[in-house]
Amino acid sequence: MANADLGGDIVARIEALAAISETDAHLVRVFLTKEHRAAAELILSWMREAGMQAHLDAIGNVCGRYEGDRLGLPCLMLGSHYDTVRDAGKWDGPLGLISAIACVAELNRRGRRLPFAIEVTGFADEEGVRFASTLLGSRAVAGTFDESTLSARDANGVSMHEALTQFGLDPDALGAAARHRRELLAYVELHIEQGPVLEAQDLPVGVVTAISGATRLAARLTGFAGHAGTVPMALRRDALAGAAECIGAIEAFCRTDDNGLVGTVGAIHAAPGATNVIPGQVSFTIDIRAPTDAHRQRAVSDIVRNIETIAARRRLALQLDVTHENRTAPCAPGLKQQIADAIAAEGFRPFELPSGAGHDGMAMIDVADVGMIFVRCRGGVSHHPDEHVERADADAGARVLLRLIENFRPRAD
Amino acid sequence: MANADLGGDIVARIEALAAISETDAHLVRVFLTKEHRAAAELILSWMREAGMQAHLDAIGNVCGRYEGDRLGLPCLMLGSHYDTVRDAGKWDGPLGLISAIACVAELNRRGRRLPFAIEVTGFADEEGVRFASTLLGSRAVAGTFDESTLSARDANGVSMHEALTQFGLDPDALGAAARHRRELLAYVELHIEQGPVLEAQDLPVGVVTAISGATRLAARLTGFAGHAGTVPMALRRDALAGAAECIGAIEAFCRTDDNGLVGTVGAIHAAPGATNVIPGQVSFTIDIRAPTDAHRQRAVSDIVRNIETIAARRRLALQLDVTHENRTAPCAPGLKQQIADAIAAEGFRPFELPSGAGHDGMAMIDVADVGMIFVRCRGGVSHHPDEHVERADADAGARVLLRLIENFRPRAD
Numbered sequence: 001m002a003n004a005d006l007g008g009d010i011v012a013r014i015e016a017l018a019a020i021s022e023t024d025a026h027l028v029r030v031f032l033t034k035e036h037r038a039a040a041e042l043i044l045s046w047m048r049e050a051g052m053q054a055h056l057d058a059i060g061n062v063c064g065r066y067e068g069d070r071l072g073l074p075c076l077m078l079g080s081h082y083d084t085v086r087d088a089g090k091w092d093g094p095l096g097l098i099s100a101i102a103c104v105a106e107l108n109r110r111g112r113r114l115p116f117a118i119e120v121t122g123f124a125d126e127e128g129v130r131f132a133s134t135l136l137g138s139r140a141v142a143g144t145f146d147e148s149t150l151s152a153r154d155a156n157g158v159s160m161h162e163a164l165t166q167f168g169l170d171p172d173a174l175g176a177a178a179r180h181r182r183e184l185l186a187y188v189e190l191h192i193e194q195g196p197v198l199e200a201q202d203l204p205v206g207v208v209t210a211i212s213g214a215t216r217l218a219a220r221l222t223g224f225a226g227h228a229g230t231v232p233m234a235l236r237r238d239a240l241a242g243a244a245e246c247i248g249a250i251e252a253f254c255r256t257d258d259n260g261l262v263g264t265v266g267a268i269h270a271a272p273g274a275t276n277v278i279p280g281q282v283s284f285t286i287d288i289r290a291p292t293d294a295h296r297q298r299a300v301s302d303i304v305r306n307i308e309t310i311a312a313r314r315r316l317a318l319q320l321d322v323t324h325e326n327r328t329a330p331c332a333p334g335l336k337q338q339i340a341d342a343i344a345a346e347g348f349r350p351f352e353l354p355s356g357a358g359h360d361g362m363a364m365i366d367v368a369d370v371g372m373i374f375v376r377c378r379g380g381v382s383h384h385p386d387e388h389v390e391r392a393d394a395d396a397g398a399r400v401l402l403r404l405i406e407n408f409r410p411r412a413d
Numbered sequence: 414m415a416n417a418d419l420g421g422d423i424v425a426r427i428e429a430l431a432a433i434s435e436t437d438a439h440l441v442r443v444f445l446t447k448e449h450r451a452a453a454e455l456i457l458s459w460m461r462e463a464g465m466q467a468h469l470d471a472i473g474n475v476c477g478r479y480e481g482d483r484l485g486l487p488c489l490m491l492g493s494h495y496d497t498v499r500d501a502g503k504w505d506g507p508l509g510l511i512s513a514i515a516c517v518a519e520l521n522r523r524g525r526r527l528p529f530a531i532e533v534t535g536f537a538d539e540e541g542v543r544f545a546s547t548l549l550g551s552r553a554v555a556g557t558f559d560e561s562t563l564s565a566r567d568a569n570g571v572s573m574h575e576a577l578t579q580f581g582l583d584p585d586a587l588g589a590a591a592r593h594r595r596e597l598l599a600y601v602e603l604h605i606e607q608g609p610v611l612e613a614q615d616l617p618v619g620v621v622t623a624i625s626g627a628t629r630l631a632a633r634l635t636g637f638a639g640h641a642g643t644v645p646m647a648l649r650r651d652a653l654a655g656a657a658e659c660i661g662a663i664e665a666f667c668r669t670d671d672n673g674l675v676g677t678v679g680a681i682h683a684a685p686g687a688t689n690v691i692p693g694q695v696s697f698t699i700d701i702r703a704p705t706d707a708h709r710q711r712a713v714s715d716i717v718r719n720i721e722t723i724a725a726r727r728r729l730a731l732q733l734d735v736t737h738e739n740r741t742a743p744c745a746p747g748l749k750q751q752i753a754d755a756i757a758a759e760g761f762r763p764f765e766l767p768s769g770a771g772h773d774g775m776a777m778i779d780v781a782d783v784g785m786i787f788v789r790c791r792g793g794v795s796h797h798p799d800e801h802v803e804r805a806d807a808d809a810g811a812r813v814l815l816r817l818i819e820n821f822r823p824r825a826d
Contacts, residue, residue, distance in 0.1 A: 195643025212642060216688055228677035228700040229625060229769025230608025231793060233668045240678055244660035251654045255646045264641035265653055267686045275629055275679045275698040275736075285688040287641040356642025380644060 006102050006402070007395025013098045014394075017042065017082065018090040026087040027385065031125035031136065032163040036060060039082050043122050046101050051108030052120065058177040059140040060124035060169060066104045068117045075117035076408050077179075077187045077368065078103070078401070081126030081137060081360060089387020095375060095394065096190040097122045103402040116185055118405060123360050130154045130163075138363035143178035184368040185410040186335055187361060190401050191372060192389055194357045196380030203351050204396040207339045208372035211355045211362050212260065212289040213328035215300050219246065219307065222317040225272060225280030240270045240279035242316045249306045250286060253299070260291040260354040261299050285323075291354035293328045329362045334411050335371025342403040343373075346396065357382075369411060373400055419515050419815070420808025426511045427807075430455065430495065431503040439500040440798065444538035444549065445473060445576040452495050456535050459514050464521030465533065471590040472553040473537035473582060479517045481530045488530035489821050490592075490600045490781065491516070491814070494539030494550060494773060502800020508788060508807065509603040510535045516815040529598055531818060536773050543567045543576075551773035555780040556591035597781040598823040599748055600774060603814050604785060605802055607770045609793030616764050617809040620752045621785035624768045624775050625673065625702040626741035628713050632659065632720065635730040638685060638693030653683045653692035655729045662719045663699060666712070673704040673767040674712050698736075704767035706741045742775045747824050748784025755816040756786075759809065770795075782824060786813055 020039045022028040029035045040062050047054035047064030054064040062082070065075065080096025100120040107114070123137030131152040139145040150161040150171055164171040198206050223237030247265045254263040264287045270279040288303065290296035304320060311318035340350035353374065361370040375397035378388040433452045435441040442448045453475050460467035460477030467477040475495070478488065493509025513533040520527070536550030544565040552558040563574040563584055577584040611619050636650030660678045667676040677700045683692040701716065703709035717733060724731035753763035766787065774783040788810035791801040 193643065194640055195645070196639075196648050197643075197645060200648060214642065214689075226609075226793060227607055227770055227795060228679055229627065229675065229702045229771075230606065230610075230795070231675070231769070232608070232610060232673070233664070233670075233675060235609050235613060235793070238664070238677070240681065241660060241664045244657040244664075244678075247654060247657035248661055251646070251651070251657075257646075260645070262642060262644070262646060264651070264689070264691055265657075266641055266683070266688045266690050266692060268653065268681060268683050270679070270681050273680045275700050276627075276677070277679050278677055279679060287688050289642045356644070357640055358642075380639060380648075382640065382643070 005395070006106065006398035007391045010095070010098050010102055010394045010398055011391050013046065014090050014094055017094050017098070027084055027090060028086045028088065029082070029084045031083055031130045032060060032167045036083070036124065037167070043082060043097065047120060050101050050105035052104060058169060058174050059137055059145070060167060061137045061141065061177065062122035064101070064104070064120040066108065066118040067113070069113040069115055073115070073117045074183055074185050075119040076185050076405065077119045077121060078189070079121035079123060079187070079360065080189050080191055081123035083125045083127050083129065085127050085129055085383050087385060089382055089384055091192045091377060091387050091389050092194065092382050093126060095192055095389060095397070099190050099394070099398040099401055102398050103405055106402060107405070114405070114408070116408065116410065126360050131160050134358065135360060135363040138360035140174055140177035141179050142363045142367040144363060144366050145174055179367055181367050186332065186371060187364040187368040188335065188371040188373070188404065189359060189361055190397050191359055191374060192377040192382060192387070193374040194377065194380065194382035197353050198351070198374060198376035199378070199380060201351055203348055204376050204393040205343055205348060205400050206351045206353050206374040207336050207343065208331055208355045208374055209336065209352045210291040210331055211329040211359050211372070212291050213293050213296050213326050214287060214289045214324065215296060215322060216324040217286040218283065218321050218323050219286060220281065220283045220319040221311060222281045223314070226278040228276040228278055231278060236278055237315050238278050239282040239316055242310060242314045243268065243282040243284055245310050246307045247284070249310060250303055253303055253306065257299070259295060261295060262356055263288045263303065289356050291328060292330065296328065326362070329365040329370060331371050332369035332411070335369055338404055338408065339371055339373055339400070342400045342407065345403055346399050348396065373397060418808070419519065419811035420804045423508070423511050423515055423807045423811060424804050426459065427503050427507055430507050430511070440497055440503060441499045441501065442495070442497045444496055444543045445580045449473060449496070449537065450580070456495060456510065460533060463514050463518035465517060471582060471587050472550055472558070473580060474550045474554065474590065475535035477514070477517070477533040479521065479531040480526070482526040482528055486528070486530045487596055487598050488532040489598050489818065490532045490534060491602070492534035492536060492600070492773065493602050493604055494536035496538045496540050496542065498540050498542055498796050500798060502795055502797055504605045504790065504800050504802050505607065505795050506539060508605055508802060508810070512603050512807070512811040512814055515811050516818055519815060520818070527818070527821070529821065529823065539773050544573050547771065548773060548776040551776035553587055553590035554592050555776045557776060557779050558587055592780055594780050599745065599784060600777040600781040601748065601784040601786070601817065602772060602774055603810050604772055604787060605790040605795060605800070606787040607790065607793065607795035610766050611764070611787060611789035612791070612793065614764055616761060617789050617806040618756055618761060618813050619764045619766050619787040620749050620756065621744050621768045621787055622749065622765045623704040623744055624742040624772050625704050626706050626709050626739050627700060627702045627737065628709060628735060629737040630699040631696065631734050631736050632699060633694065633696045633732040634724060635694045636727070639691040641689040641691055644691060649691055650728050651691050652695040652729055655723060655727045656681065656695040656697055658723050659720045660697070662723060663716055666716055666719065670712070672708060674708060675769055676701045676712070676716065702769050704741060705743070709741065739775070742778040742783060744784050745782035745824070748782055751817055751821065752784055752786055752813070755813045755820065758816055759812050761809065786810060
């Protein structure tokens with residue numbers, strides 16, 4: 001077992017990376033900017049310090065490689081992203097990347113070589129802040145980068161094609177970032193949970209079962225606007241009362257589920273929206289996630305049927321459209337087991353939970369088996385300056401990751 | 414019984430008055446404008462044609478007087494308003510005023526004098542569009558005009574004081590519009606229902622029981638925003654799910670009431686309002702009306718208690734403020750009876766309903782007993798160009814009003 005203070009080193013590097021920001025007041029680090037460059041240089045230096053060969057790939061990902069007991073072996077790839085949202089926390093992305101480097105550094109310190117290589121990839125853009133398209137770094141690595149996004153423009157009108165060129169990269173050579181399945185034994189990512197489950201379970205780490213797919217719908221109910229004083233309750237076709245019943249039904253449906261289903265109505269708009277007018281039309285969004293596609297799709301049909309029933313009973317016209325859908329990325333059973341074993345060996349109760357948020361594994365699953373370790377974050381708060389991980393939890397996460405690496409067994413086939 | 418075609422004359426005059434508008438595309442007729450002037454002149458001419466003495470009073474109301482069988486008798490006052498909302502219908506206000514003039518014209522045609530005078534008042538501003546203060550005309554007549562509103566300014570920065578002066582009226586002499594209780598035997602107003610109840614009852618006219626008072630509240634629920642994917646249902650403090658439950662409770666509570674209670678949530682705002690974020694804070698309005706103050710106040714307390722219970726159970730912070738409250742104006746029992754008798758005599762089933770919308774009677778009740786006759790309007794639509802009254806219903810309303818006048822018995826005391 002490693003005795004170095006992994007947690008302390010990790011926290012120090014989290015702070016160092018967080019100092020690289022577009023503004024002093026808020027942490028912002030966006031794709032293909034000078035902060036991207038500065039962060040990449042720092043991470044490359046850490047990789048080299050840890051005994052890795054390191055370079056920037058064709059899309060700006062930082063890539064470090066620690067050879068196995070022979071040169072050129074397939075690798076266990078570890079990674080996470082180092083871009084941020086606007087006014088971000090310090091831990092979302094960097095924790096996984098820095099923990100992976102810390103593990104390699106510890107192996108290197110001990111002179112330990114394994115029967116496989118280890119690669120650490122820092123993805124250049126997972127959040128998609130600049131070009132409104134997520135997972136750019138991991139899609140390039142997985143070979144699924146959509147060339148049409150090169151023409152996307154940022155808020156200043158700069159296209160991704162232009163930005164890559166200005167950064168010194170060749171937009172026509174992004175394919176060079178793609179990896180072959182045979183090079184990768186697995187992809188394992190450590191990440192903050194971004195939710196309150198581990199805290200509620202009083203556990204520093206957890207085994208991710210899947211990155212939940214999501215279906216988003218846009219609902220619009222149309223009734224009949226009327227004077228709040230003159231239309232008796234029985235004669236109303238109140239679109240907001242209808243929407244309220246739908247929201248209640250979505251919540252009740254998801255609450256009865258024990259398998260990670262979540263449903264959220266995040267946005268609502270009632271028209272005309274005056275105190276003394278019965279709303280004639282209400283629009284709202286629905287976001288449904290579950291750890292398997294079949295589960296989510298079944299839930300979506302049940303919820304849609306519930307909403308249709310409510311609308312029909314209330315004589316409200318219903319328009320319901322799927323606006324977004326992405327599949328579930330299930331974690332590989334063998335990796336889940338190995339992560340659970342590592343957690344148990346570190347003295348914690350292995351606890352499984354789905355990831356409701358998206359991660360680079362959603363792209364990496366096209367080129368490798370995916371495993372994920374979650375680390376507890378305070379109050380479940382993320383994408384916010386208050387995002388926080390205790391040093392002891394960062395340490396626990398890194399120790400689990402290190403133990404996983406040391407005991408890693410590639411899939412038999 | 415009158416044989417003249419009251420309905421046809423009324424519809425023709427409704428159209429004539431509707432032609433006086435700020436714009437051709439939308440009906441807009443606002444206090445102390447040239448359209449106010451033109452409409453007043455037209456109405457005064459109709460009053461004189463109907464055998465009345467007519468003048469503009471100190472606030473711009475049109476006032477017609479048809480003497481009784483002796484000069485100087487107390488009057489039965491009839492009336493309604495002739496200002497409009499923006500993009501108004503033609504009937505809201507003018508129907509009552511024009512019907513009253515038609516009744517007097519018919520009495521005059523027959524040379525009929527009654528043992529009391531009849532006055533018809535066209536109120537200059539009921540809607541409050543220009544100075545955001547309603548019932549200006551009837552408050553002046555009731556002697557309850559609030560002098561502080563003279564300093565209110567319209568959208569162009571013109572004060573009511575200036576506008577009155579420009580119109581040729583003396584803002585310091587508004588008191589001259591006030592009437593004494595001893596001059597008025599009663600105030601009776603015919604008005605379109607502005608709701609769908611008479612249509613649902615298949616009746617052209619109805620007896621108003623009261624102008625419902627209203628309580629408006631502003632509610633704010635504060636929970637905890639979170640990622641739509643990462644926070645399990647059981648750990649959420651979703652402000653919108655809480656608001657939805659409140660809206661459902663308000664609707665359910667009011668639906669169980671058989672005595673004219675109505676409750677409306679007309680406006681709602683959820684923050685941050687993103688598809689993939691659990692709403693942390695939701696604000697919404699509540700409008701509660703009932704035909705008696707006691708009934709409304711009891712309902713408000715019950716609803717507030719329901720909302721408090723929901724908020725507490727869901728661990729949501731609740732801020733609940735009364736933003737507006739106005740008392741009920743009950744119609745005088747004697748007048749309700751006389752209106753019901755007149756309806757029955759015209760061959761219709763007397764049907765009672767409250768008025769959920771406000772009317773000049775809310776001000777006139779301070780100086781006279783108030784009675785109201787409602788006339789069916791198509792689909793309950795009002796404050797909209799589609800506002801419509803069938804000619805036969807306008808005729809029925811006028812005949813009921815005429816019969817009421819002819820059989821009117823002042824209160825005994």
